[in-house]
């Protein structure tokens with residue numbers, strides 16, 4: 252039986268789905284076909300409304316049409332950017348595999364090869380993400396953070412045209428579509444922590460389908476542990492506050508107490524203008540990734556993250 256992979260129409264989505272199709276062919280030896288699905292997110296963007304304005308992260312605006320197609324039996328597999336997936340499970344759908352993640356960091360694409368520190372005071376930096384906006388404001392560089400909409404290509408185009416001095420994007424997205432040459436600085440997570448799950452893919456299938464076991468071969472245990480910790484941070488923090496959140500976890504080989512793997516997690520919650528922030532880190536056993544992330548977030552709430560409110564809510 253040919254495996255049908257549902258994909259959104261964007262270049263990034265098609266590249267990601269194509270990558271998973273290739274993995275399925277090579278590692279599972281199965282026939283694969285891509286099926287294009289138009290999501291509400293695509294329709295809304297086409298209508299000119301920025302997705303970040305209508306649906307903050309957590310509502311999974313790009314996700315539901317793919318899941319609908321999965322549950323209706325129109326496709327067998329759905330591929331998502333993990334950072335677009337809500338933290339709560341969807342009935343009938345299983346997250347069967349999280350493959351090795353791409354570089355999770357954010358990058359700057361600026362005019363004239365400039366870095367953040369080289370941009371002049373008042374330079375216009377485009378991002379639609381409250382998380383990126385707050386963290387850039389927190390650097391105190393006097394930059395003018397402004398909203399931006401459209402796909403990756405459109406955003407880069409706004410730097411080329413001079414409308415913006417720079418935009419902030421996920422390195423993983425640029426890597427996947429072969430546009431890394433546009434990057435003028437990769438942002439240090441000490442300054443800008445990525446969105447939970449950034450750079451990772453989530454491969455879903457129907458719960459109980461034979462593909463649940465087959466797709467497990469594409470799972471990367473270290474990526475899964477890191478992403479589980481990040482998603483636990485998000486789930487716990489969004490239960491207690493509406494602040495923008497950045498978090499990054501890594502599993503470091505042989506760094507544990509008895510030479511085993513060690514999980515490291517960093518996280519930040521900020522006021523939308525970046526003037527207040529709670530930043531903390533933790534480490535633990537990768538086998539308890541969810542607990543490590545949950546505990547870290549609870550400590551952040553106790554340290555004042557619960558008071559960092561925002562109307563805008565979370566977003567990638």
Ligand SMILES: NCc1[nH]cc(CCC(=O)O)c1CC(=O)O
Nearest residue numbers: 332420421423424449450451567
């Ligand atoms: N916000 C939308 C989105 N969802 C996933 C990616 C990039 C790929 C990834 O992070 O896995 C992007 C673009 C971006 O943030 O620059």
